[in-house]
Amino acid sequence: MNQLMEHQLHYLSQKYNEYNLPMYLSYPVDSHWRQPADEAAISLQLQQLAAAQVYVHVPFCRSVCYYCCCDRVLGGNEEDKDRYISALEQELALKLSGRSRRLKSANIHWGGGTPAYLNERQIERLAVSLKQYVELEDNGRMKLEAYPDKHIVTEAKLLLLKALGFNYISFGIQDFDTRVLKAIHRECDVEAARETIGLARSLGFTVNVDLCYGLPYQGLGEFERTLKEIVKIAPDKIVAFPYAHYPAIYPLQRKIPLLSLPNSYIVSRLFALAREILSSDYTEMGSDTFIRNNGRERHPGVHVVRDFMGSSETGSPELVGLGKSAVSRTGRLYYKNVQAMDRYRAALDEGRLPVEQGTTHSWSEDDAIRAEIILKQLLGGTPIDKQALKDSFGVEFDTYFRQELPVLRSMEKDGLLEGVDSPRIQVTTSGTYFIRAVAHVFDPYYKSTSIGENSI
Ligand code: SF4
Structure with a gap:
């Protein structure tokens, strides 16, 4: 790694510390x-x-x-x-x-x-x-x-x-x-x-x-x-x-x-x-x-x-997740099995699904759009393709994400992103080291909770 890159990583790691950011599984x-x-x-x-x-x-x-x-x-x-x-x-x-x-x-x-x-x-x-x-x-x-x-x-x-x-x-x-x-x-x-x-x-x-x-x-x-x-x-x-x-x-x-x-x-x-x-x-x-x-x-x-x-x-x-604490996703629904062994077994003995109450999530259309960007494009190592999003979800990226755009532009200035105002937003090599920081810009759930509440 050359010295310039080392200096840049040093600066960016202070500014975009991912310590409390989720892994986005x-x-x-x-x-x-x-x-x-x-x-x-x-x-x-x-x-x-x-x-x-x-x-x-x-x-x-x-x-x-x-x-x-x-x-x-x-x-x-x-x-x-x-x-x-x-x-x-x-x-x-x-x-x-x-x-x-x-x-x-x-x-x-x-x-x-x-x-x-x-x-x-x-x-x-x-x-x-x-x-x-x-x-x-x-x-x-x-x-x-x-x-x-x-x-x-x-x-x-x-x-x-x-x-x-x-x-x-x-x-x-x-x-x-x-x-x-x-x-x-x-x-x-x-x-x-x-x-x-x-x-x-x-x-x-x-x-x-x-x-x-x-x-x-x-x-x-x-x-x-x-x-x-x-x-x-x-x-x-x-x-x-x-x-x-x-x-x-x-x-x-x-x-x-x-x-x-x-x-x-x-x-x-x-x-x-x-x-x-x-x-x-x-x-x-x-x-x-x-x-x-x-x-x-x-x-x-x-x-x-x-x-x-x-x-x-x-x-x-x-x-389909099987076993205690296993996670499932069917259709637009995420749900989790109970973690405690005795409760997991008890539910099954009673002929009930061992699903933990209060830990289900039904995807909204907004979740689907953001999941596409976070999980598939950013974490999948491909550019954010505005036209593809329009074709799949019928949304104009620049209008739909107008609140996120200023942060994305500031990340572009810092060298994490390229082409924020073009049809495809590319994560730079420097940006890939802080990909979760980029992803969390698109995550309104994270912004609405206190630091440290997120799990991985
Ligand atoms: S990391 Fe260690 S404790 Fe955790 S599941 Fe693997 S072997 Fe078990």
Whole structure:
């Protein structure tokens, strides 16, 4: 990075600090879903659904990492896990039985938690139950999130997963540096990761690796070593997420000393470093996602969008979430399952959908327009196309967003955007480091709440 760019990043990171801005896994972000749940309407939508992405939440983890923002359960014995699978089967039946055809899905995703922490019998049972109701489309993706530890992701488990139809595996590496890992209470050894990933690849899995930047004690040197190791391991896809520090929402994060966290300038430099090191072998596709083989022309038609599963290249916006705390989207409705295990199971035992009251959101036309800009265009790494918005939604950008225009023009002056008054607004390279700051200009929900209330 040249000196001019360094100075510019330094200035911009002071002005556009993203510390309190949401990650935009959805729009509006889930902390703004506050409508009551209409279970009858949800059931009807589920019945009418022909195809959707399917997310299965398996919350159990061997130990808990301090930086984690996921809904997870520490340990869990075999009986707990079996009972949880029974609850998932009840939920599947409640949501997807009585249909003339199974639900089609281009993307079945088991996340958590640590789904690979289930034993082989439990994995097989859950996969077989899922298949009764969900059919993976041709060339569809069946994906499992995994911890890069050969004691959790054993060869026998990988063979079983392959036989059950899984074709994609995502390893949460985050960083290899010992001090960083100790500060977040996580273990991840380069050799073990190399071995496990190599084994997964040799069995024919497509392999994704998640990295996290902005972690405690993570400096440019530490992250550079991790990135170089990752390039040697050569996963098919790398997603580099910024660490989100919200100790008020995730109390375990209080164990991370505030002073150990890199400042916003270093955070932007860490992402710049990822870009620099990955650029020779990977193509940046937006949403913090890098796909192996450099050059967009080598990935025709691939468009990455941010979603609850991180980032995804498959199109369907419909999502059926299964498991405690799982999020769904059917039609224009977002809703969330209850998080507490006992309430989740109790709802299912009573034959009710385990939807949390007061956490539903029905999209307005305005939400749809803003979601298109925030999730698809800005976070998807494509320009804001005013004509395309007019064609899709019938709105004149300059009139509809007249209140946002002065802020966008000021961002243009700061070098974050180009062409604010032209037909296409382009985010500059500098702007991509502050993409959430650009996105939040279009988010009226964020403006109407106090700082810190947003979740990621
Ligand atoms: S980061 Fe993954 S392994 Fe660690 S506690 Fe969270 S879900 Fe569990």
